[in-house]
Amino acid sequence: MNLWQAPLRLTAGAYVLDSGLTKWGADIETAKGLHGFASGTYPFLSEVEPATFAKRSR
Numbered sequence: 001m002n003l004w005q006a007p008l009r010l011t012a013g014a015y016v017l018d019s020g021l022t023k024w025g026a027d028i029e030t031a032k033g034l035h036g037f038a039s040g041t042y043p044f045l046s047e048v049e050p051a052t053f054a055k056r057s058r
Helices: 003-024 028-041 043-047
Strands: none
Touching (some): 028 043
16 A cells, blocks of 8 residues: 555545445434345345444434
8 A cells, every 4th residue: 555545545445434434323214225225135134124234322
């Protein structure tokens, strides 16, 4: 990795981290949407409840 790549990599990493953290405690409607997208791609995820999939703690 070159030094000039560091700001670009940090920016991209921060974006991905923020995107994941905002979905972690998603409400039930968001959890259902995320679960639908994921189970369409990975059929074995259809066995997991949407709230569990989004790590909903309520």
